[in-house]
Amino acid sequence: MSDMSVAIPRDGLVAVVKRDCPTCVLAAPVLAELAAQGGIVVYTQDDPAFPEDIADRIDDTGLDVSHRLGIEIVPTLIRFQDGQDIGRTYGWDRAEWERISGFQGIGAGLPAFRPGCGAKNVEPGVIERLKVRFGETGLESRRVEIGDGEDEFEAMFERGWSDGLPIVPPTEERVLRMLAGTSRDPQEVLGLCPPNLVPATVEKIAINAVMAGCKPEYLPVVLAAVECVLDPAFAMHGVLATTMFVGPVVIVNGPIRRQIGMNAKGNALGQGNRANATIGRALQLVIRNIGGGKPREVDRATLGNPGKYTYCFAEDEEGSCWEPLSTDFGIARGVSAVTVFAGFGLQGVVDQKSRTPESLTRSMAGSLRAIHNPKLAPACDAILVVCPEHERTFRNAGWSKRRVYEELFHLCEMPADPLIAGADGIAEGVKPALAGGTVNKFRSDGLMIVRAGGGAGMFSGIIAGWSTPGPTGSLPVCREVKS
């Protein structure tokens, strides 16, 4: 429907009201006065029988006229002259109504002023529908029509849009609501999305966020996560195309975590929290749909891992004695940020007996040295997710995160001889040229430490990475969340 189909008087007074608004009810007798004196066209947004004293009131329950007039508050009184809006006022304000109507002394028994109410045409859910109907969405993506006889969920599966689980149909209205979650221009290009190097616009990312099940307020986090993987340092093409298990692991810091209700506590890496689940899923859908990266095509993973559906959690900054992960990347504490790491799975660190930091770091280092294969070093970058009851041991001993890192790094420096290829009857291993020396399981700063998890249980976790870490492969990338 175009604007042309909405007929609006070219001259005279126009009012827009709704019965649900007490100020409209209060001002209804004034509208009757104006109708009697010189005529007025009254549009009603909710009840076609309101106002009762206006005989030729016009039903605008479809809200087309209200939308065309840009009504935000009811009652609104407008004067038109030669098709031009030459004055309007909102709510009941006798002086303003007198000025615009040209009649003095109207509404004599009423108070001088009463604020109006929100108009129906700008209510959430309604404004998007009207924009779609009037062709004002500004959305540029191709429209895909699903026939009446077609199940839209099945149709989306058949088009290959899904990761294997049902997705939310990305209607124009839903995508408009999603885009309300950011102030960024829908056509802003965040970068070229691997593997096909397609420009990833805010609009395309919003469509995939809708499908993943995100709320609009999650969108800034999704956008930051996409910015991270599009940074060449992350090497998303390689992370996708590798035969190894890895996919993007998303860790969120700062106030946005609590604003959108993310889980950093019990079962933080598990199921059940909408923000955790859908933000990670949206990132995967972006790679799949915008970038064209699909399993058994460019994604050559031998086994993959369940985290390739979604892998996203928040750090428990409030429960931690350490600085948040994002500060390791130079972002100030208190600033919302997303870190993305090419990782997979979770290897448990079970230690229920250590009560000193020395014992606990030895225990953790033993698990860390087993990543990928105990005989491989350096193996990969990794994230150690420290649970509250393990962190308590470090907190009570006054160990900073840096000290924990340095101790673990030191404990992961190993004599090379037992690791050499062929040693211990195992063909896998490090180069013979390293014999007599030492090797470290990690590159410098290749081990990150994050605090998450529920109160009970001495169970930390290791998220291992890709076997091509660092500048020649994938580096973890952190980005500030922009509103």
Place this chain on the structure above:
Amino acid sequence: MTVLLDPTSERSPAARERLARPDRLEGLTVGLLDISKPRGDVFLNRIDELLTERGITVKRYMKPTVAKPAPLPLAQQIGTEVNLMIEGLAD
């Protein structure tokens, strides 16, 4: 009608694409489905002869009735046993 926004790079048609046709039949298994229409077997028998002469593996199937879609077990069996299918559609 529902209108959705395309989440992809829009490098392929919006309509669902047909599976790509094989460029040759050698090495493939061809299914011949008799849908239980009269004389469908005459047509399919001749196709069977022609394909078999060329050394192509042929498997034969039959729907129990022309009035209904193929039962799911038959559709699944065909899907796992052949590379492409030819149906005899008419009398």
